[in-house]
Amino acid sequence: MLNQLVLVGRLTDDPDLRELEGGKKVTTVCLAVPRSFKNMEGLYDTDFIECILWEHIAQNTTEYCHKGDLIGVRGRLQIRTIENQEGKKISKLEVIAEKVNFLSSKKKE
Numbered sequence: 563m564l565n566q567l568v569l570v571g572r573l574t575d576d577p578d579l580r581e582l583e584g585g586k587k588v589t590t591v592c593l594a595v596p597r598s599f600k601n602m603e604g605l606y607d608t609d610f611i612e613c614i615l616w617e618h619i620a621q622n623t624t625e626y627c628h629k630g631d632l633i634g635v636r637g638r639l640q641i642r643t644i645e646n647q648e649g650k651k652i653s654k655l656e657v658i659a660e661k662v663n664f665l666s667s668k669k670k671e
Contacts, residue, residue: 565638567657569611570665571595573631577615579624589620593635613637613657623662634663 571593579589596608613635615623627633637659643651 567637567639569593569595569613569635569637569657570632571611571635573627573629573633574610576628577620577624579620587617587620589615589624591615591623593633611657613659615659615662619659619662623664626664632665634665635659636661636663 574592574594577589577591579587581587591613593611593613594608595611596606599606601607623633635657637657640656640658642654642656644654645651
């Protein structure tokens with residue numbers, strides 16, 4: 563069985579590194595990924611996909627990438643059950659990054 567995907571897109575915001583109580587580092591980035599075909603109006607739609615990055619991948623991405631940079635993400639899909647504000651349990655589909663390639667970035671000043 564296989565659970566793997568590859569995304570190439572642009573960061574919609576600067577990555578923001580957070581440290582959790584246990585000391586693990588994490589950041590969530592949103593990738594703007596244009597579709598490869600035009601819609602009925604003759605325009606390309608764009609999907610906005612959230613990706614979760616852990617530990618050294620999160621640190622390096624935060625250090626070297628910023629809004630608008632083109633990155634490649636190889637990862638897996640994960641379904642997590644969370645409770646919303648009304649107390650209802652909902653399933654959330656997440657992309658967990660296993661490798662990130664910097665396709666157009668430079669170290670932040």
